[in-house]
Amino acid sequence: MEWRDQGILLNVRRHGETAAIIEVFTEGHGRHAGVVRGGTSRKIAPILQPGAQLDVAWRARLEDHIGTYQVEPLRSRAAAAMSGRLALAGLNAVTGLLAFCLPEREAHPALYRKSEQVLDLLGQDEIWPLAYLNWEMALLEEMGFGLDLSACAVTGTTEGLAYVSPKSGRAVSQASAGEWADRLMPLPPCLRGDGPAPDAEVLEALRVTGYFLEQRLAPELGHKPLPDARGRFVDAFTRTL
Template identity: 50%
Template sequence: MDFVSEAIVLQARKHGETSAIMENFTRERGRHNGLVRGGAGRRMRPLLQPGNIVEVEWRGRLEDHLGYFTVEIVDALAGLFMEDRLSLAALNAIAALLREMLPEKQPLPDLYDVTKIVLERLDDQAVWPALYVRWESLLLQSLGYGLDLSRCAGTGVTDNLTHVSPRSGRAVSTDAAQPYLDKLFRLPPFLRGEPIASPQDIADGLRLTGHFLETRVQWERNRTLPDARRVMVARLQATGLAAD
């Protein structure tokens, strides 16, 4: 058994004296682990940093074996953000969510492609916070818990959708929302295609997707959201890119 795929490094853990077990998100085979000989050494360690785009070749006698990776760098994104605490926090949040939430060996090429786009734009603070929220929405969809923002859950109308039900994940129109405003999430317009996202919109979007990631995905694992995501949200708030 073997395959070759582009991949996003999620984590590398030292194994023995010189090797490392690398966990990555491959475009062809989803989340996949493998042993990298020499992965703990000075030459290989920089390649195995979370967020790097690599090409991997996996070899193993059986598909359920750990197997071995050989690794070649495609884009060393991790090094670009080491001095930018905010972008690094976003990179760490993405890697942590993928590690915790993706099923093993399930191909999710659309999610892979969008993840790569978000990582490549983490140097642009005017763009990536909204991209990140959209990415979390796509993560929910990819895991089978997509939000339905196409029409009002109560009336069926497709315009003036301003809120989301915390139970169903379905949109609610302005009129239908009025009696329940204290119980509903605000739907930020950029999740419905508007081009501009304010700091309040980013905060509302993170609150919305975070609720469903925690109650739909993490609840089944008896976990809360990763600490790395909370750090990212706090840094977005501290820099004024997301409202408190």
């Protein structure tokens, strides 16, 4: 069994004396692990940095074996990630959530392309938080927990949408909320792609996506709490306000 693809390196762990096990998110083969022989060497280790874009060739005797990778660097995102605290925290949040959420060996090409795009914006702190928010929305959608903010869940109106239902993930209008308003979540306009999306509003929107990641997606996956990297990114972003 063998195949070749391109992908985003999610994580690396040492394996034996000189090898490493890596997980790569590829367009055609999803989140896929493999052994890199000599992965801890001075030649290869600098290539194996989370977020790196790699050309990978995977081979195994049987399909269900972990297999081995041959890797070639396409581009490193290390310089962009090290350009500031927000960029580094953002890279770790993206790679951490992908490793946390994605099932093994299941292709998600649309999410792969969005992940590649958001990582290529690292270091552009003026636009990156909103790009990251849109990526989290795409992640929720891909995992089956997308938010439906197109119309009010109660009346169907598209006017005066002000809240998100924590149960359904659907929008609710100001007029329809009534006495239930204090049980609903605020709906920042940037979640619907409206308005200039100032940073304070993006942060409020991240609280909404964070709720659905933590309270809806994570339990469904049978996982423990979300990766700490996601919280560290939100903290780093908060400190910039």
